[in-house]
Amino acid sequence: MIDDPKTHRDTPLARQIKESIRRDGPMTVQSYMARCLWDDPHGYYRRQRVFGATGDFITAAEISQIFGELIGIWAGVVWRNVFGAPGAVTFAEYGPGRGTMMRDALRAARVVPGFSEAVRPYLIEASPTLAGLQSETLADFRGKITWGSKLDEFAPPAIIVANEFLDSWPVAQWIKTGDGWRIRGVSLDPAGELQFDTLDGDCPHEAFDALLPDAPPGAVVETQRLDRLATALQSLMQRGPVVMLLIDYGHTIAAAGDTLQAVRAHQYESPLASPGEADLTVHVNFYDLASTLHRAGLALDGPVMQSEFLGAVGIVERTSRLMAANPQRAGEIETSVARLLAPSGMGSRFKVLAARSPDLPPLPGFRAAVPANGSSGQT
Template identity: 30%
Template sequence: MLGTMRPATMAEALRALGRLGCRRLACRSSGPATHGIRCFSATALRPQNERKWSTPLAKQLFEAISTTGSVPLASYMRLCLTGDVGGYYSGAIGHGRDQFGAKGDFITSPEISQIFGELVGVWFIAEWISQGRPKQGVQLIEVGPGRGTLMDDMLRTIQRFPAMANAVDSVFMVEASRELRETQKRLLCGPDALSAESKVGCHSTGKHLGKPIVWTETIKSIPIESDKVPFIVAHEFFDALPIHTFQSAPAPPPRAKSGTPSGAEKRATAADAAHPSAMEWREMMVSPMPPAAIDASPNALSSDKDEPPTEFQLTLSSGTTRHSRYLPDSSPRYRKLKQTSGAVVEICPDASLYAVDFATRIGGSLKHTKASPSGAALILDYGTSDTVPINSLRGIRHHRLVNPFSSPGLVDLSADVDFTAIAEAATLASDGIEVHGPVPQADFLELMGIRQRAEMLTKSVDKGTAENIDKAWKRLVDRGPNGMGKVYKALAILPENDGRRRPVGFGGDVRG
């Protein structure tokens, strides 16, 4: 049976939050939420001896492709986002540049309203209660923490629940960007906080709980320990992981052998002609735009600095690649599409690797045994829940959709998250976990009490602030065609309990 919660539990949690007050204007920005499907234009470059590259990374990509040939889309995305030479997140793309917020390229839910991070904090508090209120060993782990706003709101919320706050051993921030790590440290620890290095990463002391906050470039640096209770959050992280794109196409016929064919060979050839050709997966590769196409480019004569020329393009490989021979066969969801000519699938191997890591930390595995599964992971992102993503690569700059193959390193790249693939990878990795969702963000936040929390915040503020608070929370739960409440979804990974308990926000309530 599904566990039921004492009626006052969530109400008590929200009342406790009421004492926090409004830390800032809840509506942090009125900039648009950016998401959508990209169209790729056919823009070109100047001849090689006249080429002027939009960024140093564009030149590096061209030189690499000229040497090795076209590269998989995933390789292009990885270099653009986290490459050492001007990567969007890791390459110091501009002194003082901020990717987030109204003055940046996009805005995220924690930046829109403090209520978002508070309710995520309440969700983990509810899980801590439902899992028996462990007195120690709790780890808070965030992957891709942006400016640290979400974790700041979570810690400020958890601080109001001393028993859980005391149970927290450490906070881990998995961040590849040196600049963002410094931004997070100033927010979470204070501008003058001291730090030290260890084999795991950079350590400092948080201002909310007084517990260690550790920054690491990869989650692999965080030891997997059977006695820990990992509470993991991934908000708009999976959408930035590199994807491979494949398209099914007829396989070339086998080459004819030299010499006069035998009777058996003639019969086999006739049989092949009477049946459709076998199908194979081809990979979408990235190559430079041909110089001859530059005069036909719609952006070639544009003076709009936000419409730079497209320097690269997607092309279909002429045959199979090492990725196309393996990845599309990794799941029956992809395999059943292979015989449909022209079928397209997007696959994110890194997403599966992270799902495996989360599941292992929570439920254990053959390599990392865990006698009693514990912890939880909450994934909030935009993507598909019942279909394989296709044609979802997008570029974002200055809150506008732009061609993802322009200005490498200056344009944020993302793609729809395949929630079913994440769930599949997690459940295969550990017998000690179960997956709930995905559910629309609107459903999750409304069940968590976003309306009630907003009402508390508006009681003691002026009219203008109250209007901003109201506008912000409604934006987060907007169920319109492109509304954040519909496009964004939540998925949870929990310890296996044979479906006896559903978590808060996913149709269940707190037990304990």
């Protein structure tokens, strides 16, 4: 999206960021994104209602209850067939949003004998506001649920799920110029408005030239600090078996591209337009993610397209049963599931990757483990 300073809004955080740049100089895109999302008190996730029809975006779990139900049944099958039905298992969710997916998952997982008695739900949430909302959503299960803010402060054996979690992790951006690769950042234009700019500083020129030898001027490369996730999973694996299911929109082939985007009230706008009042996200690079987790010693299944994974775990059968049980809502149910599976939409844009302790067998819903180079060849 082309940035137009005329569309910028003078939000409280915008004023603070401008003052910071005047005082300390330009900031990296990574720092800008982090402040927009997590600044206290003006960051986006410090605000109240960001999910659902009255918020700024809707996740798959908000579109159809079937999404969360299938995740819950999948977790129950993993507990029984992969872990061997231990007496206690942590069922953790990173970035649980409103708690909708966990609620639907726990309700549906009751069909797996013994799982409800063994499961210990654990929500990893950094926002007190969202934690309060999750408590409301999960009122029927509240007595069993524990909240925490760190990625590895719970006990294995553990099944971890993360839906649209990594897309909000701040990215560093690098841009190709006539003089080579430079850091991309945010500065002020002559009128004092926010603008994207190139910054001085250390840049991995050789790595980018080797990865993208034909990249033209203006090409952008993004990198995320995925080692933080890998380190947390390594820490958990030292204490017991771990399985993680990651669902997010992104790509599986290393490529250049500026994927930073902003959504406010379900409408796209420039990432510089409304600091602190729009959701900033990026596309997850599943090539880097798989490579990072593989180097950390985890075995991988996938990535596959969301439509393929949901089909493998029974979305068609579950949808048919739900429509038969609720004929007055059959059209609504069918439409919502179609959104999850659409070949030109969520069904292909969203990818699913699973990681597991290396001594565990392959997980349900996947055809084969990902190659050692981390790429499945899908886009």
